[in-house]
Amino acid sequence: xxxxxxxxxxxxxxxxxxxxxxxxxxxxxxxxxxxxxxxxxxxxxxxxxxxxxxxxxxxxxxxxxxxxxxxxxxxxxxxxxxxxxxxxxxxxxxxxxxxxxxxxxxxxxxxxxxxxxxxxxxxxxxxxxxxxxxxxxxxxxxxxxxxxxxxxxxxxxxxxxxxxxxxxxxxxxxxxxxxxxxxxxxxxxxxxxxxxxxxxxxxxxxxxxxxxxxxxxxxxxxxxxxxxxxxxxxxxxxxxxxxxxxxxxxxxxxxxxxxxxxxxxxxxxxxxxxxxxxxxxxxxxxxxxxxxxxxxxxxxxxxxxxxxxxxxxxxxxxxxxxxxxxxxxxxxxxxxxxxxxxxxxxxxxxxxxxxxxxxxxxxxxxxxxxxxxxxxxxxxxxxxxxxxxxxxxxxxxxxxxxxxxxxxxxxxxxxxxxxxxxxxxxxxxxxxxxxxxx
Numbered sequence: 001x002x003x004x005x006x007x008x009x010x011x012x013x014x015x016x017x018x019x020x021x022x023x024x025x026x027x028x029x030x031x032x033x034x035x036x037x038x039x040x041x042x043x044x045x046x047x048x049x050x051x052x053x054x055x056x057x058x059x060x061x062x063x064x065x066x067x068x069x070x071x072x073x074x075x076x077x078x079x080x081x082x083x084x085x086x087x088x089x090x091x092x093x094x095x096x097x098x099x100x101x102x103x104x105x106x107x108x109x110x111x112x113x114x115x116x117x118x119x120x121x122x123x124x125x126x127x128x129x130x131x132x133x134x135x136x137x138x139x140x141x142x143x144x145x146x147x148x149x150x151x152x153x154x155x156x157x158x159x160x161x162x163x164x165x166x167x168x169x170x171x172x173x174x175x176x177x178x179x180x181x182x183x184x185x186x187x188x189x190x191x192x193x194x195x196x197x198x199x200x201x202x203x204x205x206x207x208x209x210x211x212x213x214x215x216x217x218x219x220x221x222x223x224x225x226x227x228x229x230x231x232x233x234x235x236x237x238x239x240x241x242x243x244x245x246x247x248x249x250x251x252x253x254x255x256x257x258x259x260x261x262x263x264x265x266x267x268x269x270x271x272x273x274x275x276x277x278x279x280x281x282x283x284x285x286x287x288x289x290x291x292x293x294x295x296x297x298x299x300x301x302x303x304x305x306x307x308x309x310x311x312x313x314x315x316x317x318x319x320x321x322x323x324x325x326x327x328x329x330x331x332x333x334x335x336x337x338x339x340x341x342x343x344x345x346x347x348x349x350x351x352x353x354x355x356x357x358x359x360x361x362x363x364x365x366x367x368x369x370x371x372x373x374x375x376x377x378x379x380x381x382x383x384x385x386x387x388x389x390x391x392x393x394x395x396x397x398x399x400x401x402x403x404x405x406x407x408x409x410x411x412x413x414x415x416x417x418x419x420x421x422x423x424x425x426x427x428x429x430x431x432x433x434x435x436x437x438x
Contacts, residue, residue, distance in 0.1 A: 003307040010035055010299060024338050029291035032298045039302060051297045052290050058166060059246060064159055065282040066249035070230075070256045071118035071152075072281070073274045074109065077260035080122040082223035083108065084130070089212040089220045096198030096205035098134065099144040100191045102127040106148035107187040108224075110155035111231045112252065116376055117281075120149030120384050124391030132393070137204040139404040140194070142392065146384045146401065147408025148190055150373040153339075155183030157234055157252070160369050162245060163289070163343045167296075168351030170361040172245045173238050177433050178362045178426040179369065180235070185425065186370075186415045193411060226262065230255040239433055285340060292344030305349050312353070319357040323364075326350055327371055327416070334375025335382075342375065343368075363419075366426045370416045377405045377412075 010031055017027035036044040074080070087101030094100070102123055109119040123145045131141040153160055156176035165172030198205040212220075234252040237243035243251060260266040312322050326346075333342050347368070354364045376384040379402050388401055419425050 003303045006035065006039070006299070006302045007304070007307075010295070014295075018336070024341055025287045025291035027291070028295040028341060032291070032294035035302070036298045039298075047297065047301065048294050051294060061162075061166075061286070063157070063162055063246045063249035064285060065278055066246075066253045067113055067157055067159060068281050068285075069274060069278040070249075070252050071109075071113035072277045073253075073256045073260055073270070074113060075118050075122050076270050076274060077256065077265045078263045079223070079227060079259060080105065080109070080126060082220075082263075083227065084123075084126050086217075086220035086223040088130070089217045093207050093210065095202055095207050096140075096194045097207065098127065098131050099136065099140060099194045099198075099205055102131075102144050103148040103187055103190045103194070106145075106151050107155060107184060108227050108231070110152035110183065111157075111235065112227055112256070113152060113157070116150055116152040116384060117387055119152055120145060120387040121391050123149060124388045128388075128392050131205075134208045135206055138396070138400055140197070140204050141404075142388065142396065142401050143404035143406075143408050144190070144194065146377050146382075146388050146405050147411070148187065149384050149387070150376045150412075151183055151187055153373045153376065154179050154186065154366070154369050156180060156238075157245065157249065158369060159285075160339065160343060160372055161365065163340070164347055164351075164365045164368060167343065167347040168361060168365060170351065170365050171430075174362045174430040174433070175365045175369075176235070176238055176245060177430045178366050180429055181425050182366055182370065182415065182419050185418070186373075186412065189411050189415060190408060193407060226255075226259040230259065241433075288338055288340045289344065292338075292341040295341075296344045296348050299345075300348055305352060308349050309353060309356075319359070322357065323354070323359065323367075323420075326353075327367065327420075330368065330371045331374055331378075334371065335378045335380065337375075337381075339372045339375050339383075342372070360423065360427060362430060363423045363426045367416060367419055370412060370419065374409060374412050374416075377409055379405075 013031050014027055017031070018024070033045065033048060036048060083105045084101070087105060088098065091097030091101045105127075106119040106123060109122070128141050128145055131144075132138065152158065156179045158176070158179060161175040161179065162172055164170060165175055194205065230252055233255045234248045237248045237251055238245060257266065260270065317325070330342060330346055333346070337345075350368075351361060351364070355361060376382050379385065382405070385398070385401050385405070389396070389398055392401075
């Protein structure tokens, strides 16, 4: 059976099933089962079982529920409210100060949990109403939360880096450390955009008249202590070679439990709700991973990697043109598919190709992840857009949210271009880590 026909059947069926509203896991998993039976008969089904159980027993997957648990418990621990109050006291009197501070809080949450939903939902509940009450422009307030909420995809510990490391056979630790500079660079670019636009259009983000004493401001900075200790436990332990990403996730989970206890938010109800939500989200994520992994495994077994290598070679394009083409394909897929599915479909084919072309896998992994960020806010199916709609005041429409994200989407694309042009933004810190570890 020709790989061209297999490609048409698999992706054509996937598009049809998604249009019909079939859940992604059943769409991809069902297609995988059907195609493997079509190609190899009943004996081919054993490959589905082996791949699924093989993935399920991968130790690194343990980090996923632990990072999700960190995000869920942080949402209930009061850390976000304390951070917002501290930021409000220090920066609220500046033009655009609340929006800039919101970017900072999203970056801190990203560095603690690696989960986008936590920052987006929490800031949607806290920051958006606060900015709207102070006459911030609606689009600026919404775009800030939607855009900065994606930083959890890039700033380590990122769940997508774990998956890319597993599938692309790249170092998760190097990607974690390599994502630090690009992540905080994007956060800085978001903040700079808000500051510059607020300077030239002060009505968009007016300074408020509330005044706080220096003592009140200093006291509010206590809210930073626990988040910084958690970040140090997670990222610092990996950087110093003390812990693997899986072990670091357990340190982070313990740190968040301690933080919730210190803030007197740790009780049986919070633990019950947090673990229940963690199990539900983890189950959803893992089933999507298994369905997408089976889809990818079947497509690879049908000869997809060889097919695409020959196809790209036949185009007689430079390696940089091929890289840009891959980025464009991933960007378009991000408009319609779950990021987990994109990782499992594209990574198995693209990572060997990238390695063969002489590019660094850690650098490519960070480019891949930045592209995943854009998928969270690109219409029509960007996840952050729907997270935000579920939390903002009811008079805000999806149209308002769609219109708000474009400046932040452009900044993400610009950040991806900068990382592409200057690989040392990614590679310098991992090289330092190797020297420290050595």
